[in-house]
Amino acid sequence: MPTMRLQTLSLRVLLFLGLWQTGRRSLASAPELQEQPKKIAVVGAGIGGAATAYYLRQEFGPGVKIDVFEDGSVGGRLATVKIGDYEYETGGSVIHPLNLHMKHFVDKLGIPQRKDVPSKMAIFDGKHIVFEESDWFIVNFFRMLWRYGLNFLRMQMWVESVLDKFMRIYQYQQYGYSFSTVERLLHAMGGDSFLTLMNQTLEEAMMGEGFTQVFINDIVAPITRVNYGQSVRINGFVGAVSLAGADSGLWAVDGGNKKVCSGLLYNSKSELIPAKVTSISVKVRPSKRGTPVSLYEINYVDQSGAAHSLYDIVIVATPLHQGKSDITFSGFSPPIPSHYPGRYHQTVATLVHGLLNMSYLGTTEAASEFTVSDVLTTDSNGSIINSLSSLDPVHIPKGYKRPPASQANVWKVFSKKPLSQEQLENMFLSYDSVSETKWLAYPAYHPPHRQTPPFILHHRLYYLNAVEWAASAMEMSAIAARNVALLAHHRWHEETGKIDQEDLHTRLRGEL
Numbered sequence: 001m002p003t004m005r006l007q008t009l010s011l012r013v014l015l016f017l018g019l020w021q022t023g024r025r026s027l028a029s030a031p032e033l034q035e036q037p038k039k040i041a042v043v044g045a046g047i048g049g050a051a052t053a054y055y056l057r058q059e060f061g062p063g064v065k066i067d068v069f070e071d072g073s074v075g076g077r078l079a080t081v082k083i084g085d086y087e088y089e090t091g092g093s094v095i096h097p098l099n100l101h102m103k104h105f106v107d108k109l110g111i112p113q114r115k116d117v118p119s120k121m122a123i124f125d126g127k128h129i130v131f132e133e134s135d136w137f138i139v140n141f142f143r144m145l146w147r148y149g150l151n152f153l154r155m156q157m158w159v160e161s162v163l164d165k166f167m168r169i170y171q172y173q174q175y176g177y178s179f180s181t182v183e184r185l186l187h188a189m190g191g192d193s194f195l196t197l198m199n200q201t202l203e204e205a206m207m208g209e210g211f212t213q214v215f216i217n218d219i220v221a222p223i224t225r226v227n228y229g230q231s232v233r234i235n236g237f238v239g240a241v242s243l244a245g246a247d248s249g250l251w252a253v254d255g256g257n258k259k260v261c262s263g264l265l266y267n268s269k270s271e272l273i274p275a276k277v278t279s280i281s282v283k284v285r286p287s288k289r290g291t292p293v294s295l296y297e298i299n300y301v302d303q304s305g306a307a308h309s310l311y312d313i314v315i316v317a318t319p320l321h322q323g324k325s326d327i328t329f330s331g332f333s334p335p336i337p338s339h340y341p342g343r344y345h346q347t348v349a350t351l352v353h354g355l356l357n358m359s360y361l362g363t364t365e366a367a368s369e370f371t372v373s374d375v376l377t378t379d380s381n382g383s384i385i386n387s388l389s390s391l392d393p394v395h396i397p398k399g400y401k402r403p404p405a406s407q408a409n410v411w412k413v414f415s416k417k418p419l420s421q422e423q424l425e426n427m428f429l430s431y432d433s434v435s436e437t438k439w440l441a442y443p444a445y446h447p448p449h450r451q452t453p454p455f456i457l458h459h460r461l462y463y464l465n466a467v468e469w470a471a472s473a474m475e476m477s478a479i480a481a482r483n484v485a486l487l488a489h490h491r492w493h494e495e496t497g498k499i500d501q502e503d504l505h506t507r508l509r510g511e512l
Contacts (some may be wrong), residue, residue: 036060037312037492041298042068042270043277043327046076047092047257048464048477049317050264051101055485056315057268067309068265069300071276075258076318078474081435083353083410086393090349090412090437092257092474097249098163100170101478102260106253109263114254115396119373123222126383128362130218132372151215155243158209162197162240165190169479176498178486182452182470185483186237188502194237198470199448202239203232222376226387228472229347229414231379234445238471245473256394257474275302280314281330282458294459313488317464317481319344320453323440332458340453342469344440350413351391352424354431356405367406384423386414408432442472455484462488 040056042049045068053066073079080087095102106113123131134140144152169189179185186194197205202224206216220243221232227242228234234242253259265272279299287293296314300307318325322339329336358367361375375388390402391410403409413419413427418436453466467480490498 037064039065039067039309039311040313040315040488041296041309041311042066042315042317043280043298044068044076044317044464045070045074045261045265045272046317046477047078047261047474048481049076049315050074050261050268051105051478051481052315052317052464052485053268053270054105054264055482056488057270059485059489062269066268066270067273067311068270069273069275069277069298071274073258074265074272075256075261077439077441078256078258078261079437080256080258080394081351081437083351083433083435086410087256087395088351088391088410088412089252089256089394090351090435091439091441094245094250094252095257095474096244096247097251098167098244099475099478100167101482102475105260105264105478109260109267111259111263112254114252114394115400116251117373117392117396117400117402120371121374121376122361122372123218123376123378124361124383124388125378126380129365129375130378148212148215148219151211152219154209155206155211155215155220158206159240159243159247162190163244165194172504173479173482173486175504176486176490177501177504178483178490178499180456180487180500181454182466184500185467185479186470197236197240199450200236201233201447202236202242205236205239206232217378221379222387225379226374226376226389226414228442228445229345229386229416230445233447235447235449235470238445241471241473241476252394254395273300273302275300275307277327278306279328279330280316280461282332282461283310296458296461313460313462313492315462315464315484315488316457319440319465319468320463321443329457336457336461341451342446342449343444345442345444346416347386347439347441348415348418349437349439350415350419350424351410351433351435351437352413352428352431353408353410353433354428355408356411357427357429358405360427368404370405371402372405373402384415384417384419386416388413388427443468455480455487456491460488460492 037060042052049068053068056066077091079091081090120133122129122133166189172188179188183195186198203216206220216232223246224230224232224234224239224242227245277298277300281297283295283297284292285295295310295312297308297310320338320340321342321344324344328338358365358370373390377383377385377387389412391412392402449469452469453463455462455466457463462484464480464484467476487499
């Protein structure tokens with residue numbers, strides 16, 4: 001992922017960071033809660049599912065049994081592959097310094113951050129390198145100023161203004177507030193401006209702010225292509241998240257980001273059930289209070305065959321979309337669809353251990369002098385790849401230095417389609433290892449998306465991945481996990497005062 005050295009935090013962000021450290025869990029003491037759910041299920045053990053299990057344990061205490069179903073590997077779209085003696089990230093690779101939930105997770109779990117290796121970025125138009133970052137900040141600054149005027153500085157300010165609003169969600173969650181829909185959650189963060197961003201393209205949003213088309217094509221599009229494999233016609237909100245992913249101070253987890261998922265599951269004292277969930281049905285049962293209650297039957301298949309189990313609360317933490325899930329829902333009124341509208345976008349991650357062919361990049365620069373780590377691409381017909389990055393291992397060994405292009409190294413190529421042997425031979429003079437992973441990693445963003453799935457599928461059945469239709473990122477999944485855990489807790493105990501309320505600042509002023 002590129003590092004474009006955006007500037008430091010604003011005063012408002014620093015204030016929010018202070019609030020995050022000192023804020024209380026709620027504005028008033030919670031009432032003594034007697035009856036807790038006995039069993040909760042989470043379907044999916046990616047970062048969203050693992051974080052949900054962690055926050056459910058916080059909300060419901062030690063007495064509830066939490067089962068997490070996963071038919072693949074823990075970590076989901078956070079994954080690594082071994083090439084030679086080292087492991088490398090194939091999925092979600094970087095975390096923003098303002099991702100407070102992810103920072104909290106690694107601090108809580110005691111997982112160190114990966115050592116930083118300096119990086120450099122270049123932009124490729126399919127035929128030639130059109131921009132190459134210098135080792136000197138002042139040189140980069142004047143190059144950008146000469147070519148794009150104040151567009152680059154204004155982009156930093158625009159992204160920071162979005163981040164300032166984004167940070168409000170941590171304050172709401174610290175005080176126990178939750179939201180029933182993605183739209184309400186976004187409105188709590190950024191008011192009508194965030195909903196507007198959701199329903200226009202990034203290109204439209206930035207043109208409306210006065211950015212030039214040349215700047216959007218040359219700088220913004222390469223960033224959206226490396227982060228989401230899509231053009232500047234993604235929605236404005238996910239576009240701003242993407243641009244924040246070109247910030248300075250990006251970090252990753254030592255040993256691989258997937259370690260956060262396994263660590264959260266262990267910390268939550270959940271039981272991991274390696275099984276494929278096939279269906280979820282609702283069963284109405286009488287209760288001691290006399291009013292009937294809904295229980296949810298999960299049918300699943302594991303190594304022993306088909307089985308089923310009943311739960312008080314279920315959180316689905318896997319995308320309910322074509323190609324991503326085959327879970328069916330039965331007995332619900334109104335019916336719950338197995339697949340929601342929209343599709344997930346395919347990005348192919350190809351890891352190649354080989355010697356880069358400099359002529360492929362259309363440069364006469366000597367390979368021994370080419371120390372660029374991230375080659376981003378413009379949205380042109382001539383480019384078959386979205387990006388080309390020199391990878392460092394998930395654990396940086398002592399004395400490690402990223403080799404120049406004159407030496408064999410591991411490169412990660414993002415593309416829309418699998419690369420042919422001919423294409424690989426054009427990119428590399430020689431190679432001895434190829435590992436291909438096809439990811440349905442994030443939604444295909446075509447605003448306006450008017451049918452964002454709900455967080456609440458039924459009384460005590462919730463859907464975490466609805467948030468991905470605003471933006472797909474590790475931190476967005478963690479925010480949704482916290483939101484859904486709070487939502488499940490408040491709805492179980494019929495505490496409606498903390499659901500869909502945006503009166504936090506008014507109440508805080510009343511307490512002072």
